[in-house]
Amino acid sequence: xxxxxxxxxxxxxxxxxxxxxxxxxxxxxxxxxxxxxxxxxxxxxxxxxxxxxxxxxxxxxxxxxxxxxxxxxxxxxxxxxxxxxxxxxxxxxxxxxxxxxxxxxxxxxxxxxxxxxxxxxxxxxxxxxxxxxxxxxxxxxxxxxxxxxxxxxxxxxxxxxxxxxxxxxxxxxxxxxxxxxxxxxxxxxxxxxxxxxxxxxxxxxxxxxxxxxxxxxxxxxxxxxxxxxxxxxxxxxxxxxxxxxxxxxxxxxxxxxxxxxxxxxxxxxxxxxxxxxxxxxxxxxxxxxxxxxxxxxxxxxxxxxxxxxxxxxxxxxxxxxxxxxxxxxxxxxxxxxxxxxxxxxxxxxxxxxxxxxxxxxxxxxxxxxxxxxxxxxxxxxxxxxxxxxxxxxxxxxxxxxxxxxxxxxxxxxxxxxxxxxxxx
Ligand code: SAH
Ligand code: SF4
Numbered sequence: 001x002x003x004x005x006x007x008x009x010x011x012x013x014x015x016x017x018x019x020x021x022x023x024x025x026x027x028x029x030x031x032x033x034x035x036x037x038x039x040x041x042x043x044x045x046x047x048x049x050x051x052x053x054x055x056x057x058x059x060x061x062x063x064x065x066x067x068x069x070x071x072x073x074x075x076x077x078x079x080x081x082x083x084x085x086x087x088x089x090x091x092x093x094x095x096x097x098x099x100x101x102x103x104x105x106x107x108x109x110x111x112x113x114x115x116x117x118x119x120x121x122x123x124x125x126x127x128x129x130x131x132x133x134x135x136x137x138x139x140x141x142x143x144x145x146x147x148x149x150x151x152x153x154x155x156x157x158x159x160x161x162x163x164x165x166x167x168x169x170x171x172x173x174x175x176x177x178x179x180x181x182x183x184x185x186x187x188x189x190x191x192x193x194x195x196x197x198x199x200x201x202x203x204x205x206x207x208x209x210x211x212x213x214x215x216x217x218x219x220x221x222x223x224x225x226x227x228x229x230x231x232x233x234x235x236x237x238x239x240x241x242x243x244x245x246x247x248x249x250x251x252x253x254x255x256x257x258x259x260x261x262x263x264x265x266x267x268x269x270x271x272x273x274x275x276x277x278x279x280x281x282x283x284x285x286x287x288x289x290x291x292x293x294x295x296x297x298x299x300x301x302x303x304x305x306x307x308x309x310x311x312x313x314x315x316x317x318x319x320x321x322x323x324x325x326x327x328x329x330x331x332x333x334x335x336x337x338x339x340x341x342x343x344x345x346x347x348x349x350x351x352x353x354x355x356x357x358x359x360x361x362x363x364x365x366x367x368x369x370x371x372x373x374x375x376x377x378x379x380x381x382x383x384x385x386x387x388x389x390x391x392x393x394x395x396x397x398x399x400x401x402x403x404x405x406x407x408x409x410x411x412x413x414x415x416x417x418x419x420x421x422x423x424x
Contacts, residue, residue, distance in 0.1 A: 001185050002068060004136040006033045009067065009094045011128035016098045024055065029063045029101060031087075034070035036151050038323040042070050049082045056084040063087065063104050067094055069155040075114050090114035091156050095121060116157060124170055132178040133372065133404035139167055139205060140186035144194075145224065147251075148262045148329035149291065149322065152187055159188070161196050164208050171209055178404065181217035181372055182209070189220050190227035203235035210239040216406060217241060217372065217389060223248040225273055226264035233273075237280040243389040244281045245315075248273075249289035253308030254301035257294050262329065267308050274312055285315035285390040290349060293322040293342030295333035302345050306352060313356050315391065319349045354416045361392065361414035368424060369394065371409045373402045388419075396421040 021027050032048055035041040052064055065087030066078055072090035079085060086109040087100055093113040104111050120141060142157040171182055186192055193200035209218055218241045225248055236242050252258050255266045277284055321342040324331045371386040377395045384398040395418055396409045409421035
């Protein structure tokens with residue numbers, strides 16, 4: 001979502017005549033789009049901002065701006081901590097970036113734009129895209145879930161769904177420009193449609209998009225187990241363009257912790273949901289997020305998380321050490337799991353997942369897979385990289401003309417992160 005917000009902001013500015021440059025030193029305007037989901041992300045932003053102080057002293061005319069979640073959350077205090085910052089622009093205001101920048105140019109520094117009532121509505125400039133064959137499309141903004149550890153609902157506000165005609169029109173324009181794969185975005189995408197007239201669901205949106213000629217693949221993130229309906233699983237299995245891949249964070253395998261996290265499901269419920277989905281889509285891959293060291297997490301709670309990971313056999317997992325976020329419910333609980341315990345649990349899950357990923361990936365050896373070629377491989381510039389429908393990363397031989405095309409690749413080797421194959 002942050003990547004897309006950055007892309008849309010850039011599109012807006014390019015329409016106004018701004019151009020991107022390769023180095024910070026060459027820029028008239030420096031904008032940092034931020035995340036505040038964990039303290040670590042915020043620390044990194046403050047460290048980047050600190051590093052810009054000297055440049056700003058030498059070139060006071062350069063505009064430095066902070067965008068997104070941290071801007072929304074910290075507001076005015078960013079100017080106090082980093083007086084060389086000119087602009088603080090929250091999650092709902094970036095559509096007004098051109099006028100905010102003009103304002104700074106004409107009237108000077110310290111412009112604060114964190115209006116909560118403003119509704120984000122950015123007209124997408126299809127021409128300014130990072131690549132022509134893939135696109136993110138926001139379908140629902142905000143989150144109404146209030147998981148006890150999470151800052152997102154506070155910085156991104158309440159859920160607002162876009163209408164199906166609005167989304168279809170945008171996707172149609174992207175497809176006309178050569179787009180083959182779209183990823184629909186929402187913090188809790190399964191509640192898409194809430195608040196729209198006429199009982200609209202994510203299944204309805206997927207069905208409408210599945211009918212678009214020229215579009216090949218549809219992905220959607222992030223699924224919330226409590227809002228993932230069996231009806232949606234059936235729709236997913238039925239629609240050929242919808243990739244059989246689910247990113248559905250479990251967060252923990254302990255019912256006690258899940259309840260304290262206010263996630264609204266049990267580990268058993270999660271298991272049943274995956275079992276049902278796999279019954280309909282045997283090759284479906286599942287990815288998850290886990291938080292370790294949530295307040296009160298005992299060795300036994302953690303053992304249950306390990307068990308869930310072993311049982312489900314995720315394709316990959318993002319594992320985070322719990323980070324208290326001021327203003328959330330969980331921040332009122334004592335952050336009582338020692339950092340070394342958090343670190344050890346984090347390592348244990350990473351190791352476990354690595355082993356599972358390797359075993360699962362090895363099962364792909366000898367299979368032919370369909371890959372959307374995305375570009376040159378970072379590890380070998382003579383090769384291409386891309387993804388399967390199940391979201392495996394594949395490195396294979398092929399020339400750059402294949403980028404943006406769907407190709408068949410025969411897999412001959414696998415690591416925990418990558419499949420290696422030969423172009424068929
Ligand atoms: N809307 C998505 C993503 C939320 S943020 C979802 O519901 O899954 C992405 C991930 O960050 C979460 O899934 C969670 O695992 C992690 N996260 C959120 N708040 C956190 C916190 N306070 N400390 C550590 N990890 C956190
Ligand atoms: Fe945060 Fe929970 Fe909303 Fe995801 S569903 S954004 S974890 S509050």
